[in-house]
Each structure stands twice: as C-alpha cells, then as structure tokens.
Amino acid sequence: MLKGLGQLGDMAKMMKSAQDMQAKVVQMQEDLNNTVVIGESGAGLVKARATAKGELTGLDIDPSIFVPSEKEVAEDLILAAIKDAQAKAKEREQSEMQKITQELGLPADMKLPF
Template sequence: MKANYQRGGGQSMNAMLQQAQRMQEEMAALQEDLDGREYEVSAGGGAVTVKINGKKQILALDIQPEVVDPDDIETLSDILVAAVNEAIKRVEDTNNAEMSKMTGALGMPGIPGLF
C-alpha cells in the first residue's frame, strides 16, 4: 500500500527533515554545554561544599575540620546528604530551565522526559 502525503499548504518533507536535524544539533550542543557546567553548593553554614558538574558527577567534596566530630557522625552525614541533594537539584533545575527555553523557542514546550 502506498502512503499518500499531502504537500499543499505545508512544508515539504525535505524541509521538515532539515529543520528536525537542525533542532537535534542545537539540542545536542545545549546538552554538551549543560554537561560541561560546574556548580558549587554549600550546606551547614559552609561546613560542607560540593562541586558537581552538569552530568551530576561529584568533582570535589570539601569538609571543614570543625564539623568532623567522631562523637556526632550523624550530623556530618546529614550535612553531606543535604549538600549533595541540593547540588543535584541545582543541576536538574538549570538543565530543565535551559531545555524549556530551547523547546519553547522551537515551538515544542513541555516535552516530558528529556532529563
């Protein structure tokens, strides 16, 4: 069975494919940019600082000596968890905002599941 494509009033198939390829290239470039970004987040009043990249990989974890108390490891653990979670949230929020800008500009707002 032969497919019937209407050409009147719309873009040609070739033009649509070219536009889709451009969009794919722009999104790949944005993703590469986002992956290369670095973020620094502190928790516990600066007791712990996490450096993370756009791929959500921890690059550095700095702990101030005064927060290390062998009798209270739980507090240090809580601060570490808070710092890492906030760092991940910052990456996700930035990635989502930047992708939303791009997809909105392309006339495709709210594409779920991009990240």
C-alpha cells in the same frame, strides 16, 4: 526551490527543523557537562561540586564538622550538600531544555529528547 512539490516542501522544512533541534540538544548536553553547580549545607560548612548533568566532581568540607561525637551530623551535612548539588543540576538541565523547546516554538512542557 520545492514549490511544485506540495507537502514534500513541508517535509523538508520539518527535517531541517529536526536536524537543528538535534544539534542544539547535542550542544546543550556538552555545555551541561562543562557547567559546574555547587550544592551547600550547614550554612556552607559542606559544599558539593557537580556538573549540570549531576556528576559529583568534588567536596569541600570545613574541618570543624569532624568532631567524633558528631559523626552522624557530618554524614547528614555531606549527604544534604550532594543532594542539593544534584537538584541544582537537574534544574539547570530542565531550564536549558526549556530554552530549546521555546526557540523551536514547541510547548514549554514538551519533554526532549523524545
């Protein structure tokens, strides 16, 4: 189709690849918004739910941690569960981005989107 056009044909391929990459990144972002990760602390006494984009969506707290004299322990467990959920969300997002870069033949450590 673009045989006699030399580098213009290569440019068309590059533009198509860029469009494909953009579509994959958009789809991945949507998928991450719908994916739930769960962070835990205190051997499961506190669980935090978040989207794989890191948005906290819920907490599940075992009532046994609500002892008035243990207020600081409860706060620490809640914070630890939230941080664990956020870390899992970040790992998931990086893993999905790495899949896209590998599919496109880009270096695995390349940061997307640009």
